Amino acid sequence: MGIKSFQGARKQQNNINENVQLKVCDYMTRDLITFKPEQTVDEVIHALIANRISGGPVVNANNELIGIISEGDCLKQITESHYYNMPVEQDIVENRMVKNVETIDGNMDVFEAARKFLDSKIRRFPIVIDGKLMGQISQKDILKAAMQLKGHNWK
Template sequence: MGIKSFQGRRAEPEKVESAPILVEDYMTRSLITFKKDQLVIEVMQALLDNKISGAPVVNENNELVGIISDGDCMKQISESRYYNMPIGDMQIEKYMDTDVQTIDRKMNIFDCASLFYKHNCRRFPIVENGKLVGQISRKDILCAAMDLRSQNWHC
């Protein structure tokens, strides 16, 4: 005689569908920005004061015109020695990156993480209706991943 179980058939585990975690949930909305006619020395000081590695450059209508980074500042520092110019006395328009990829605030963080990996950049600005509305950084994606881990990745 075999063993009989009175437990019955076990129910399938219930899958909980959670809403996607979006860029807008982690993007920074209060940004430090620069104008293209500012001097590199001003940018260098602001980057140091705020412990950031770069920031968007906008026009008077808050439209994105570029990104300036600590790497861009390094280029000016290097050129200052070569051309015997004072460090930081040039306008950032000459050094900023104007070929800037932006992303949609409704993108999920997994797709955004993939873009960071593919493009090897540190930040993506978010633009709506032509205006800069925020920015997401690699650090923001790491924060989202840690939050997701604490919610869903239990052992």
């Protein structure tokens, strides 16, 4: 009796160049909701809820990145205003934003960016070119890039 193979036909492998670099700038969001330092935190809270986002970059009049404001920053403001019995409407973004903002180079490989996300526990990184805010990359953008690649040459 001969040996029977239960292995089906093999799928032919595509010969796609493995050295293709997926750059952050190809997957970043360019149309951003930004905030100004003089805006009230109350305005930011309304914008975060209305746009279903968890935070956004703060830019000056020249579109230069000066900070990031997040849901957490707004929550901190709400709890402090409640504790000290101060109105929420009077506090401004400049007082609540994170000023020391880490950015990512738009030419960085998305898998390097994924590692940076894991190492830093940050949810989004702005991309700045010549001092100007050009876009933002999020963890979700990295996942989208990986899923596009998966269809081409992941097993």
